[in-house]
């Protein structure tokens with residue numbers, strides 16, 4: 001069978017090069033001496049006078065505050081701007097806060113004019129408002145050396161930002177080559193929109209990073225650390241082309257765009273963002289035979305990233321949509337996340353409700369990778385749920401677009417490897433819909449030309465929709481040539497609730513082992529292969545996995561005590577499950593993402609003369625309270641919090657034990673109670689309190 005969906009994925013590269021029309025401030029000054037440091041105060045009640053900036057005489061604008069922290073000897077920033085609650089604007093064509101002098105600068109909101117010492121942004125809401133005409137924050141660094149420019153942004157909400165039309169990237173916040181730390185920040189309702197073209201021009205302006213754009217340069221990647229950041233309701237929009245032109249502009253990263261960057265994000269919410277390519281009504285929609293007007297990464301778009309690390313990230317309800325054209329509708333790729341030529345990991349995260357949709361045209365645009373689209377990248381997923389995402393190839397008057405990889409789509413690009421290594425993942429409730437004349441593929445996962453390692457996965461209730469029958473309702477595994485193919489291992493997993501044969505493999509795949517899978521409530525056979533496909537199905541079995549609450553609205557794929565999955569894994573080397581519970585519990589590991597266990601997952605860290613404990617309630621158990629028990633070495637004292645055991649209500653899942661004896665050893669266990677009875681317990685941990693206090697807590701799992 002012909003697999004028309006593989007057309008020209010390599011063309012992505014062309015789109016990126018045009019992004020580097022960076023208008024950096026080119027002020028030639030001596031290299032920074034980051035010696036002195038100062039604080040400038042800014043409040044809505046202040047005034048931009050020559051003497052402003054003190055706590056008693058705050059400035060009114062962030063711009064004025066920034067100028068007060070410039071070290072006159074170097075011309076560099078060396079200090080901190082504190083913002084009192086309120087809304088900040090600035091009549092500039094650049095940004096409300098334009099950070100261009102390099103050096104070291106912190107902008108921190110959340111203060112009250114009556115208390116400049118404690119930032120509490122939840123109470124003292126501090127808004128940077130671009131008024132739909134300018135960026136909120138723009139950092140630029142003419143040296144492109146991230147070590148020359150260190151920026152911290154804390155405790156602010158950036159809203160209604162607009163990227164400039166000469167560089168439509170980073171509507172809310174744009175960072176070019178500054179080392180960035182962003183903490184307790186919300187970026188919302190901002191837009192990066194490419195310029196419209198009115199004549200034939202293949203360089204129709206793309207829009208990228210509606211909320212946030214982080215750009216390094218080749219061989220000098222920028223570092224961005226995001227903690228407790230919300231990116232919500234932003235848009236990257238490609239410019240429109242006219243009827244005689246070739247195509248609309250590409251859109252990438254509706255919420256968050258990063259290129260040549262090392263991104264470390266924890267507690268990041270990326271929600272309701274849109275990457276929507278430009279339209280070219282009446283036009284081919286194609287340049288050079290390959291370039292479509294594509295929407296790439298509705299929530300997040302990463303390209304050429306040496307590393308990324310996403311932890312506790314939620315990517316929810318984002319949309320990537322191709323542009324409309326007369327002939328060829330654009331592609332929608334990566335409704336939640338699109339990753340290109342990058343290496344990194346996503347852990348303890350949820351990718352849910354995202355959508356990738358083609359644009360309309362005589363040939364309808366295709367949609368691939370509703371939750372995640374990865375090309376030419378090395379990606380690790382650990383404890384990730386990919387739920388309820390969708391792809392949609394749209395109908396066309398000639399032919400519709402393909403729809404593939406409702407949850408995840410994997411492919412490579414010439415010269416690059418592609419791997420996905422995933423364990424303890426749930427891929428459920430995703431859908432792939434194709435346009436007229438096409439077959440939807442890979443309801444949960446579509447793997448092309450990628451080395452796939454999938455262990456302890458639960459793949460359930462994914463669907464194929466469209467006028468044509470689809471293939472691979474759970475997953476499709478294909479090669480596109482004799483030298484490239486999806487290959488690898490799928491093991492100790494559950495595949496359940498799929499119409500039709502759940503797994504399809506064509507005859508150009510690399511060797512694939514499908515080992516020890518619990519198949520339940522799917523069509524048959526378990527695996528459909530083209531003749532000659534090197535696919536080995538081993539030790540399959542069947543039985544009811546007894547999920548707790550599968551499908552909408554709960555998508556709870558924990559297994560119950562009677563599950564057929566329990567203790568059925570063979571040769572598992574995965575040490576924890578999706579809850580962080582230890583594998584194996586009982587006689588052997590369970591297949592699928594969940595290990596049925598009464599263990600209370602416990603995390604702890606030493607602090608001076610004590611330890612900080614936190615734990616999660618295990619699934620299924622009706623916990624009514626906790627008892628923290630500890631024993632101690634001879635001569636050691638009790639914690640200030642009380643002698644063992646310390647009893648706590650069910651709503652409390654953290655405890656700091658302090659006032660412990662230096663050098664003494666304590667052994668701790670957390671017991672979960674149901675009424676008076678033990679329902680579960682943590683593993684025991686034994687810790688020796690520091691004899692000498694050190695500044696950095698050692699975190700041990």
Ligand SMILES: [Ca+2]
Pocket residue numbers: 566567584585586587588589590595596
């Ligand atoms: Ca077990």
Ligand SMILES: [Ca+2]
Pocket residue numbers: 577578579581594595596597619
């Ligand atoms: Ca579990």
